[in-house]
Amino acid sequence: MKTYLVPIDFSEAAFNAAHYAAQLSHQTDVERIILINAYYVSPYESLLPNADMIMLRESEVEEEAGIRIGQLETLKYTLQSRVREGVVIQTRLHHSHLLRAVVDAVAQNSVGLVILGSIGNSTVREKNIGIGSHVIAISKTCPVPVMVVPPAYKYQRINTALVACDFKKVKGSVPAEALHKLLDKRDIKLLVVHAVAKGKQGVANAETLAEETALHQMLKDLKPEYHYISDPEIIKGVLNFAVEKGAQIVIALPHTYSFLQSILHNSISQQLAASSPVPVLLLK
Template identity: 25%
Template sequence: MKTIIALTDFSPHGNHACHYAAALAAQTGATLLLCNVYLEPASFPGAYSIGWPTEEFNLLEQESTGTLQLLRQQLEEEWPALLAANKSRISTASTAGDVATVLTDLDNTGAISLVVAGTHSESGFVELFFGNKMRTLIDTARHPLLLVPLESPMPHLKKLVFATDMEFPEQDIAALRVLKKLTVKTGAELLVTTVLNEDDHGSAWAKEEQQMMSDLSHMAGNIDVKCKVIKGDHVDNVLLRFCTEEKADLLTMVHHNLGMIKRLFKGSTTKKVAGTSGIPLLVIPACLA
């Protein structure tokens, strides 16, 4: 890993994501960039009609910069040994605009390997996938995007789950290569899984799917993984239960599976599970393929 960008709006959710990102940077030896993107005056309704005071805008900029420095100091005090051992360092970026544009500007160096953001809803990922800002961020992301619930403990990655619908094997291979780098850095175990409808797919189909997943792992670079086909009628409950039973630390999907992701965190029962499971979700853009 090269640089991890942790987005924060200084809310408990955003700051928790920064703490999570710092721990991950310490484990992988990556550089950590704390980033706060605040709204430009033009983003506020009627900004020009009422006249936006320059002093107010400067105050907003100063507050963003100052709070980032305090957060940086807190993280450096929290992870001194690990940061020193892995030669990681923490920097900050405070800028006005929209998140997608800022990330594009920061990407000019080509050093970004991961973007981390926190969830902002009691129902966990539901708000992320139905909120316009986060949906735009996901759609425009050119790097893996890690979404961290407030309930997530600090990362000690031991087991990762990659869920696929097997529809786009080239993109799955690209995602597995990303995960391979993470497993090499952390020593985590990787499980590849897919969910089959129990009524429509028999045991022969399940064996075929399992072989296909094994083939994908081989084509991605002989990655040492375990493959498992899960049978069930409801992707959401089945997959979340699987992650819980396997004590997974991270659930991963490719962006083309966004339809599956929406279903995964839709419905009253699943909202409750997603809001309390504390399982971070890693969304890998299809463009990486």
């Protein structure tokens, strides 16, 4: 993960995510952080008047673009004193919708991780509509891991990471290589939680259950602790457990049963954005 991409819509949540990325650089081997703003102006806005009979002129579009570039550069200057020495910060203004901007930037810049605020991040001339649209779309479409940072969360060094999954349904879905890249050779404690809905059959020992699955072999080099939780609201249960154990990040696995699969439903995503006490890393 040598390059981070941070979408910026000039909201407080986006600024917070950018500051998080800068401070995270002290704990990772990132070499470059790209701040990107998606500035999309529909052709109709420049060719046809809106309901108020106002039509955008090319000079107005260019002026707005210049303002946005200036704001990105100001943020870059602020972050420069917060990153690890040697980390380069770059800015981009992309003339398209946010999702297209992110996907293109990932491909063109060998981005390894996208970091964004859990609310905001709307394309320029749209109202901020929260996590229900943009975060979900990026999480689904982006080919690299996505880290979602709660708007009020302030960076804390990652000492404990929590992975939540159903041990019985993991099979080959654990991106062990990505987990090793994130955790290997770093002093990070890994908690692996078998999370099921309350009322389902429990387990006598979480580690014993894990040993019967492919999960144990995949993660044994990371020396994880195995835990079991049962809660009628699985996401709430996982987040509460993360707080209880002092975890600084929750890692969501793709495929089969996973945290990611659950949060891609709009209502649950909005709940996560409002209540998650720590950043959530969506692996691919």
